[in-house]
Amino acid sequence: MSIDLSTNYLGLSLRNPLVVAACPLCADVDALCRLEEAGAAAAVLPSLFEEQIEHDEQEINKLYEYQTESYAESLTHFPEVNSYNTGTTEYLQLIETAKKRVHMPLIGSLNGASTGGWTRYAKSMQDAGVDAMELNIYFIPTDPQMASRVVEDQYAELAAAVKDTVSVPLSVKIGPFFTSVPAVVQRVAQAGADGLVLFNRFLEPDIDLESLRVAPNLVLSSRHELRLALRWIAIVRDQTDVSLAATGGVHFADDVIKALLAGADVVQMATALLRYGPPYLGKLLEEVTRWLEEHEYTSVAQMKGSLSRGNSPDPSAFERANYMKALTSFTSEFPSA
Numbered sequence: 001m002s003i004d005l006s007t008n009y010l011g012l013s014l015r016n017p018l019v020v021a022a023c024p025l026c027a028d029v030d031a032l033c034r035l036e037e038a039g040a041a042a043a044v045l046p047s048l049f050e051e052q053i054e055h056d057e058q059e060i061n062k063l064y065e066y067q068t069e070s071y072a073e074s075l076t077h078f079p080e081v082n083s084y085n086t087g088t089t090e091y092l093q094l095i096e097t098a099k100k101r102v103h104m105p106l107i108g109s110l111n112g113a114s115t116g117g118w119t120r121y122a123k124s125m126q127d128a129g130v131d132a133m134e135l136n137i138y139f140i141p142t143d144p145q146m147a148s149r150v151v152e153d154q155y156a157e158l159a160a161a162v163k164d165t166v167s168v169p170l171s172v173k174i175g176p177f178f179t180s181v182p183a184v185v186q187r188v189a190q191a192g193a194d195g196l197v198l199f200n201r202f203l204e205p206d207i208d209l210e211s212l213r214v215a216p217n218l219v220l221s222s223r224h225e226l227r228l229a230l231r232w233i234a235i236v237r238d239q240t241d242v243s244l245a246a247t248g249g250v251h252f253a254d255d256v257i258k259a260l261l262a263g264a265d266v267v268q269m270a271t272a273l274l275r276y277g278p279p280y281l282g283k284l285l286e287e288v289t290r291w292l293e294e295h296e297y298t299s300v301a302q303m304k305g306s307l308s309r310g311n312s313p314d315p316s317a318f319e320r321a322n323y324m325k326a327l328t329s330f331t332s333e334f335p336s337a
């Protein structure tokens, strides 16, 4: 039986649901070629930051310095990836060069938090050749006077501002920390987004106990993080027609399958590819195909969303009831005294 792995994301026809998430691999055209050869269906380029566009390049370089240092492990597969995107001109050159060598869709990425002229840069990325845009809204509220509604307005305004400048499809990458994820998904979709990426991982600052300083560093994901996206994708899948991408903790074929069953159209992966390199995509595709065969699905389209909240035999499992069940069924690893 031949299995059809194709999927649709943001109106783009993809040969399978494996998308390379924005990460340093996608800043290197040779690496992009290897990812495509190994089976990637699309790739998101690393983000160009609001601050970069606003000419605050020095600070950004510092950010990349510590990212690169803490990612020595990840870079062993790609010794040639020793810089991320260094500026707006370089970014457009990356798009142009990559478009000449890579056939899979390339998604440009903008990362910012405040409304302003920088969002118009999406048009430059479109002109340079990206097939879609991703807007990563990375906003950390610190003002107690700023109510959640105001924060959400900002998300909707940003999505609308980018959407206004481009004709290619737009996805918006959001974090999980909202009082109501479904309400935010709906607002961002109404603002014009063609899809959402759930979820952005925020940089969690650590504290260095020797220097007594805040020591921000980026840690690669663990696969347990996927549970967050699984729940919310399963819940919002039945409430919206926009595309959904799962990101954060997709490491193994099982994770890909779970995300699709919950209702994701694609998964976006960074950690696993930084750890194991592009050929790992081939192994994932083989295993996903085998699982579909064994479970008598003929296509990804057929299984997508079949365990969304609405299709699940036990919708309460995605809600509060699950919490009570989990607590009462938990058994300690230590013998009771």
Ligand SMILES: Cc1cc2nc3c(=O)[nH]c(=O)nc-3n(C[C@H](O)[C@H](O)[C@H](O)COP(=O)(O)O)c2cc1C
Residues within 6 Å of the ligand: 021, 022, 023, 024, 045, 046, 047, 048, 067, 071, 109, 111, 136, 173, 199, 200, 201, 218, 220, 221, 222, 247, 248, 249, 250, 268, 269, 270, 271, 272
């Ligand atoms: C080294 C590194 C750089 C990243 N850079 C970006 C970025 O520029 N823009 C963005 O939206 N996400 C960025 N991410 C987040 C990834 O795109 C992805 O959403 C996240 O790592 C979760 O996926 P994972 O669990 O497969 O790593 C980066 C992640 C890593 C590990």
